[in-house]
Amino acid sequence: MTATTASVRPFAKVLVANRGEIACRVIRTLRRLGISSVAVYSDADAGARHVHEADEAVRIGPAAAAQSYLSIPAIVDAARATGAEAVHPGYGFLSENAELARALADAGIVFVGPGAEALAVMGDKIRAKNHVAGYGVPVIPGVAEPGLTDAELIERAAEVGFPILIKPSAGGGGKGMTAVESAADLPAALATARRVATAAFGDGTLLLERLVRAPRHIEVQVLADTHGTTIHLGERECSLQRRHQKVIEEAPSPLFATDQGARTRDRIGAAACEAARSVGYVGAGTVEFLVSDEAPDEFFFMEMNTRLQVEHPVTEMVTGIDLVEQQLRVAAGEPLALRQEEIRLDGHAIEARIYAEVPARGFLPATGTVALLQEPAGEHVRVDSSLEPGLAIGSDYDPMLAKCIAWGRTRGEALGTLDAALGRYTVLGVETNIEYLRLLLADEDVRAGRLETTLIERRLPGLSFRGPGEAEYAAAALLAAGAVPAAGSGAAPAAALGPWAPDGWRLGAPGARRVSLSAADGGVVTVTLRGPVGGADPCAATVRIDVGSERGTERTASLRREGPAGVVLALEGAEHRFAWALTEGPAGERTVHLGDTGWSAALPVLGRAERLERLRAAVHRHEGEAAPEVRTPMPGTVVSVAVDHGQAVEAGQPLVSVEAMKMEHQLVAALAGTVALHVTPGALVKADQVVATVTPHEATPRDAHEGA
Known part of the structure; x- marks a missing residue:
């Protein structure tokens, strides 16, 4: 649903200085325009999808982003070595870095983005806010001065009033943004925000803003060329956010569906264009505003993102304009072939971001290897994805894997199309938020268009996530026992293996086989x-499902294959359909993966020793004999330790902060006691690793520093 505006290709070769789904998406337009593409990759991404989709690829460093995707010399050297005429930065990483733009200019290479001055002004939230205010663009009251210390910000906070919002001056994506309700909470919040901002953007400068209650996040897409033309392509509604990170976006905003709303659309579009013109902006950019739901005709400038946005596909679907193509043509010096009066918003488009995370466990990042992938397709459905079978998802980068976008003649039609598309998604091997996205789309306020940025946080406590039940455990056990060999696996049926086949056969009657699986609670x-x-x-059997020490009842079950990666389980006559995969780890550990209607589960098969250890631990916990251990639920890096070894702590007290996938997670004490630390700042930790142990005060913690 995108249009080509000219037939001449603007460049012969372009390097894409990014990774993941955005690199794949940019490469897609380059291929359509007949432009040769160059991918860059770190050691962690050597087998990534964007690497083999590009015409050529260059290694730029180790997994650490600072030594690869954030290395300006590495990007410039790769462009020079491959003869790339231009560099497209995607979003994130160096996309809003003025130093990259200058370095490329010095090397005679075109930066597909605005000039260095626009990047410098708009890339600094403090400077941007003060700058646009001078051009009549309304801004939120706050403290926006560079160089202020935490003590100075605490003193100035009284001028702003509480509640207050802390924002890093550099970067975006909601990282480091923290809402603070009272003065007592401000010192600790400033320390965390400054640490996150420094780690994510290399700049710990912070600003304070008045927190607008029940706000809506509206952004306007702008395009500007080097010939003095600046236009906007309408707005996007981005109010569905969690921790200031957008989850679902749409265009146009339902807030502007009335005649009065249409007039506000014109005003906010004009303000966005004025903000862009004020810095001589060139290319595609987004001006973000807060709009009060109580006063929808009033809006405040927040920031300008001087790059392509994650949510740009919804604008493309309602306008028919390929924004990447426009970026390339403007960067090549071509005038925009579009005029403001020609822009029409056709229908409605909604996008859902698919993340590697576990919503049921506080949206913790997830890692794994894609064992089975089925992505939706069809009329009015678009998928921008980095996924492919066998892809390893690590903890080095942002957890976003893909975006699913749907178009409809009306907003209701677009919502229905998106939900149906998500229901056809199957990603096995790594947990995702797809089930959560479908729950969110079903919310009555979301369906009615009553949106604001706190809606998700308010709804979270009431959400009920699906876990594996009897059908899933029965299917997993049968699959683990070899009831249905994987199609094309070459596995021989048990009957073909001779009289010693491991099928439980014995003289007189079949023997019982026991399969132990990991429960969701451990x-x-x-x-x-x-x-x-x-x-x-099909394979028929009698199953009994025991949960812990509770004995179940026997049921009749059968399992039959359905397609290359599907099975149908009949349990007491009720049928359940699953996509499935069976994986084996380096130490021989096996996991059965099941999925249906956008939901998935990983069910590890336990060996005898692990089974006994878990059962014994459960008994000890019940009796109160074991000291609680604090484990990191995801792999990552320890960025701070808030307590000393041997210190007395209270229940809920933060102990250790672990960073994974560009997010920081605090691990807290489950009860009051004395803490023993097992890690130090900078340590790399694995998922489920013990980082601290808290024992009751009457017990003495073991010296955990030995061998740490």
């Missing part, structure tokens, strides 16, 4: 199978 689910499992399709 416990054990034991499935006992009776019957000649394996060698038949």
Whole structure:
């Protein structure tokens, strides 16, 4: 649904200085325009999708972003070595870095973005806010001065009034943004925000703003060329956010659906263009505003993103304009072939961001390897994705994996199309937020267009996430026992393996087989199978599902294959359909992955020793004999330790902060006691690793520093 505005290609070769789904998306337009593409990659991304989709690829460094994707010399050297005429930065990383623009200019290479001055002004929130205010663009009251210390910000906060919002001056994506309700909470919040801003953007400068209650986040897409033309392509509604990170975006905003709203659209569009003109902006950019839901005709400038936005596909779907193509043509010096009066918003488009995360566990980042992938397709559905089977998802970068976008003649039609598309998604091997996205789309306020930036946080406590039940455990046990060999795996049916086949056969009657699976709470689910499992399709058996020490009842079950990666389980006559995959780890550990209608689960198969250890630990916890251990739920880096070894702590007290996928997570004490630390700042930790142990005051903690 995008239009080509000219037939001449603006460049012969372009380097894409990014990774993941945005690199793949830029490469797609380059290919359509007949432009040769160059990918760059770190060691962690050597097998990534964008690497093999490009015409050529260049290694730029190790996994650490600071030594690869954030290295200006590495990007410039790669462009020179490959003969790239231009560099497209995507979003994130160096996309808003004025130094990259200057370095490329010095090397005679075109930066596909605005000039260095616009990047410098708009890339600094303090400077940008003060600058646009001088051009009549309304701004939020606050303290926006460079160089202020925490003590000075605390003193000035009284001028702003509480509640207050802390924002890093550099960067975007909501990182480091913190809402503070009272003066007592401000010192600790400033320290965390400054640390996050320094780590994410290399700049710890902070500003304070009045926190607008129940705000709507409206952004305007602008395009400007080097010939004096600046236009806007309408607005996007980005109010559905979690921790200031957008989750679902749409165009146009339902807030402007009335005649009065249409007039506000014209006004806010004009303000966005004025902000862009004030810095001589060139290329595609986004001007972000806060709009009060109580006073929708009033809006305040927040910031300008001097790059392509994650949510740009919704604008493309309602305007038919390829924004990447426009960026390339403007960068090549071409005048815009578009005029403001020609821009029409056709229908409605909605985008959902798909992340590697576990919503049921506080949206913690997830890692893994894609064992099975089925992405939706069809009329009015677009998927921008970095996913492919076998792709390893690590903790080095942002957890966004893909975006699913749907178009409809009306907003309701677009919502229905997007929900149906998400229901056809299957990603096995790494947990995602797809189930959560569908729950959010079903919310009555979301469906009615009653949106504001706190809606998600208010709804979270009431959400109920699906976990594996009897059908899932029964199917996983049968699959682990070899009831249905994977299509094309070459596995022989049990009957073909001779009289010693591991199918439970014995003289007189089949013997029982027991499969132990990991429960969602860390416990054990034991499935006992009776019957000649394996060698038949469908395979019939009797199953008994025991949860921990609670004994279940026997049920009849059968499993049959449906397609290359699907099975149908009949449990007591009720049918359940699953996509499935069986993976094996380096130490021989096996995991059964199941998924349906956008939901998925990973069910590890437990060995005898691990099963007994878990059962014993459960008994000890019940009796209160074991000291609680604080484990990191995801792999990452320890960025701070808030307590001393041997210190007395209270329940809920922060102990250790771990950073993973560009997010910081605090691990807290589960009870009051004395803490023993197992890690120090800078340590790399694995998922489920013990970082601290808290024992009751009457017990003495072991010296955990030995061997740490």
